[in-house]
Amino acid sequence: MKKPLKFISISALVILAILAIGLYLVTRPRLIAESSSEDKKYCLSFIETDSPAFFGSSEVKIELKSNGRERTERQEINTSIANDGKYLDETNWRVNWKKDHVEVTLMGEEQGDEIIKIYYIQTNF
Known part of the structure; x- marks a missing residue:
């Protein structure tokens, strides 16, 4: 009587562990692309923070970092992209x-282009 119960318990734990690992791999933040300014003072990252479930929108974060020698500052913009439930890539x-800001255009199959302007971080050291 104890052997079947032990086998069922271990099997259930293994299945739960596999499901938990799979869920983590699907929902973890994923770096899609990066871009640097011409003078290398700023770096822009395009990160998918939550992937879609059944044709939903993808949650994304646009992150601008200054590459200061003494101090690094950053700005974040959180938004979503309607891309018919597909994974995002560099084409999105x-x-x-620009001289005083960066323009990011986000594109999805089920939305118009969204233009986001992020003004550079002014650091005076």
Whole structure:
């Protein structure tokens, strides 16, 4: 009587562990692409923070970091992209570096282009 119960308990734990690992791998933040300014003072990251479930939108974070020698500062923008439940890739964004800001265009199959302007971090040391 104890052997079947022990086998069922161990099997259930193994299945739960496999499901938990799979869920983590699907929902963990994923770096999609990076871009650096021409002068290498700033770095922009495109990160998927939550993948879609059944044709939903993907949650993303756009992160701008300054590459200061003494201090690094960063700005984050959180938004979503409607891409018909598909995984995001480098084709879902376009970056234009300007004199005082960076323009990020986010594109998805089920939405119009979303333009986000992030002004550079002014650091005076």
